[in-house]
Structure formats: C-alpha cells, structure tokens
Amino acid sequence: MRGEFLSNSADQTREYARRFAVGLKPGDAVCLTGPLGAGKTEFMRGISEVFGCDEQLSSPTFSLLNIYDGSMGGQPVELHHFDLYRLESEKELESAGFEEYLSGPFVSVVEWGDKFPSFDRRYTRRVTLDIAGEGLRKITIR
Ligand SMILES: Nc1ncnc2c1ncn2[C@@H]1O[C@H](COP(=O)(O)OP(=O)(O)OP(=O)(O)O)[C@@H](O)[C@H]1O
Numbered sequence: 001m002r003g004e005f006l007s008n009s010a011d012q013t014r015e016y017a018r019r020f021a022v023g024l025k026p027g028d029a030v031c032l033t034g035p036l037g038a039g040k041t042e043f044m045r046g047i048s049e050v051f052g053c054d055e056q057l058s059s060p061t062f063s064l065l066n067i068y069d070g071s072m073g074g075q076p077v078e079l080h081h082f083d084l085y086r087l088e089s090e091k092e093l094e095s096a097g098f099e100e101y102l103s104g105p106f107v108s109v110v111e112w113g114d115k116f117p118s119f120d121r122r123y124t125r126r127v128t129l130d131i132a133g134e135g136l137r138k139i140t141i142r
Pocket residue numbers: 007008009010011012013034035036037038039040041042043085111134135136137
C-alpha cells in the first residue's frame with residue numbers, strides 16, 4: 001500500500017494502518033514521521049492490531065524500545081516499537097545495536113525515525129503523518 005490518504009479520525013488512521021500492516025513481513029523497518037500529536041502512535045496501534053498484540057501496548061510509553069509478541073498467518077512475529085523522540089545522541093542508538101535491530105527478522109516501527117538521517121537507508125517503508133486541520137491528518141505512505 002502506498003499513496004496519500006486523508007484521515008478524519010484516530011479510528012480512520014488505525015484503519016489505514018491495518019491496511020498497510022497486512023503487507024509487512026519480518027525484516028521490514030517502518031520509518032514513522034510527523035510532528036508531535038500527528039498520530040504516529042495511533043498508526044502504530046493499528047499495526048499492532050494486525051499482529052494481534054495491541055493488548056500488550058503500554059501507554060504512555062517513554063522507553064526507546066518496546067517488544068511485542070505478535071503473529072501473522074499463524075507465524076510468530078516480534079513487533080519492535082521504537083520512539084526516538086527523547087534520544088539525544090546517535091552514538092547512544094548505535095551502541096544499543098539499533099542497526100542490527102532494524103535488519104533483524106522483526107517488524108520494526110520507529111517513531112521519529114527521521115531524527116538521525118544516517119539510518120535512512122535501513123528503512124524499508126516510510127509513513128508520514130501531517131496535521132491538516134482539527135481531527136484531520138494527511139498520511140503519506142511510500
Ligand atoms: N485523524 C486523526 N488521526 C490520528 N490521530 C488523531 C486524528 N484526529 C485527532 N487525533 C488525535 O491526535 C492525537 C495523536 O496522538 P499520537 O500519540 O498518536 O501522536 P504522535 O504522533 O504519536 O505524537 P508524539 O510525537 O508525541 O509521539 C490523539 O489524541 C488522537 O486522538
């Protein structure tokens with residue numbers, strides 16, 4: 001799934017995320033970008049619904065990485081949810097093994113994934129959410 005989509009509710013954003021997520025497979029790394037409150041975590045929640053691990057989501061979350069045990073088509077899939085917002089240095093991320101995580105057999109979703117451009121080439125998919133009005137979001141998937 002790729003293109004531009006307009007969402008007029010958090011529900012609809014999760015619905016787009018579910019449609020997007022059915023095309024994901026282990027090894028995919030999704031760069032999730034957009035300003036504060038754009039709906040990145042809502043989008044992530046929709047993805048987690050497809051992998052059947054939405055109940056494991058903790059909110060609000062302040063950790064760099066949360067790991068959820070999900071599945072798709074009867075196969076177990078680890079869903080890795082990163083949030084780089086509070087992270088200050090790229091070095092920290094490197095020493096935590098970020099690149100190895102991204103290339104591992106997991107589905108990775110990285111909020112603020114564009115914060116450190118040196119990781120750009122590690123992402124297989126890009127999703128940008130823009131605030132287009134009250135309750136309105138433009139979702140660009142490529
Ligand atoms: N169309 C929409 N899609 C997604 N969220 C929406 C929409 N309209 C309103 N909202 C609201 O915007 C907020 C989005 O919050 P969310 O935590 O997903 O943003 P975020 O991009 O993850 O922010 P942060 O950068 O702080 O992590 C929620 O409160 C949600 O209810």
